[in-house]
Amino acid sequence: MIRVQEMRKVYRTGEIIFEALKGVSIDIKKGEFVSIIGPSGSGKSTLMNILGCLDNASDGIYELDGQVTSNLSDDQISELRNEKIGFIFQSFNLLPKLTAVENVELPLIYSKKSKSERRKMAEKSLGLVGLSDRMEHRPNEMSGGQRQRVAIARALVCEPSIILADEPTGNLDSKTTDEVMGILKELNALGNTIVVVTHEPEIAAQTHRVITVKDGHIVSDERQVS
């Protein structure tokens, strides 16, 4: 499903060259629940951005669903993000002026689904995260946990190959953290591939495989039975 080979990422700011990823190789199979853990500056966010096709690697191969991403055009990358990747962000990243259901519909607008189809899929997706009764609420009328559930519903709605969660519980208290992790586990049980990027070992411990990144290298890749 996901195949990363010898990936490097170099940032260049004037004379200063910073190597964020120094040859990273990962294989993630369909249905896996993976966490990428590491301290800040370890390169995990860079890895996440590349996995999410938000950024290009300087070197190496990234294959998503058998498709090598390096030779795709901008528009093709956008399409790929739209169809195959679902993002969950630390700061939710919902559009404040849209209601929950409109926020969830947003990716479908860009995949040119009809209005009725969009509404049906968004409602189903919100149902999965337990927010059927909050559909017409705006983000500022909801709690942090509810907002993150809306974001999860948005990530789900296109039935992506992979869900990428970047510190999904970073802005949440422990109770809602459990709530959100619970949902992610459920979604994984339903067959979704999920990659969580975090710096908290407690979060990583709840996933089935923990990849530890440090200084641009993978230092460990452990499967665990939960």
Added chain:
Amino acid sequence: MNIGESMKMAFSAIRSNKMRSLLTMLGIIIGISSVIALVTLGNGSKAMMTKEFSAYGANRATIYLGNDDEETSEDIYTYMISENDLEMIERIYGHKLEGVSPTESFLGTVAKGRKSYNVTFNGVSDSYNKIENLTLEEGRFFTKEDVASERQVIVIEKKMVDNFYDGVSPIGQVITVDVNGQSETFSIIGIYSKPASNFQMESNLNFTAYTPLSIGTRINESEGFGALEYNVKKGFDVKETSNSIISILERTHDAKGKNVYRVFTMESQLKMMNKFTGTITTFVAAIAAISLLVGGIGIMNIMLVSVTERTREIGIRKAIGAKKKDILSQFMIESIIVSGIGGIIGIVTGIGFALIGTKLMKVPLTVDPKVVLFAFMFSAMIGVFFGIYPANKAAKLNTIDALRYE
């Protein structure tokens, strides 16, 4: 993403910033409304003028003595149109002319109780009612004999009957008028009316009356006439006829090449009027262009602010699959809608101003759909032109940076 969705987004963005959107539109509104108002007013007054001129008579012309600065008044006397000239013109061109008459005007005053009224007497020939568009309400116009024998007769206007004679027909009565301190007595033989003109100030203390030319000549002690009015019969060319009359006058007065006799026709007047309106239109267009340019820059400015404000939104949209052209079209459509709404408001207020203007100027309101359509299209074009840069900037934003933007 389709246009419908983009428009929905644009409308919601405009709605959430109503005041700002309105201020942004202001430049466009002012530009478009001034164009619409002035063009509409211009068309209205042009239509009115054309109507007014055609009421005056399309075949009517006036030959007058041009008084160039270098000409002294003494010289002018030798060129004055004499009674002989008049007879000659009638003899030669009579078959081409409906009527021909000079005008000798003098002022008189009549008193009734404590009120004093001014009467403008126009001494004209018997064929004058064929030149001027006069409707005889009662009685008769004077005849050749009246003119020849200097009969003290007048034809008064309907307004004078209403205001001076309290509506009772004064035909056959005698009226004594004070002219330059001397009393002149006239008997009233007819009452005329003519279509109301927008050019003349209506006053109930001033009347106009017609009296035989010979009376005017006697009172003014004139030796010749400074102007000659006539109506060219249908089928004859006004300009050609006028030119040949002028050449005869030049020959008899030995004034060839001196350009003392000039002709005034409706045609030439309309041409001059159109030239004048054309100048004004150019002027207005220049002002409007400046205003629209400023308005357009205003739109660009606000769109740039909007792009910066919504950087994060753009990042989110791109992350979940919006393509460059989706973002581009979203912002383009927003700027087109802002300028388009500005255009519509401008058109409506412009017509409103024109309506008030036409009421004040008493000209007909003629809204040209072509102008309205052009104004609307133009305002939308401003949206396109000044929206491209901000929209392109939005579309080119780096997704990761945009997502992190606070």
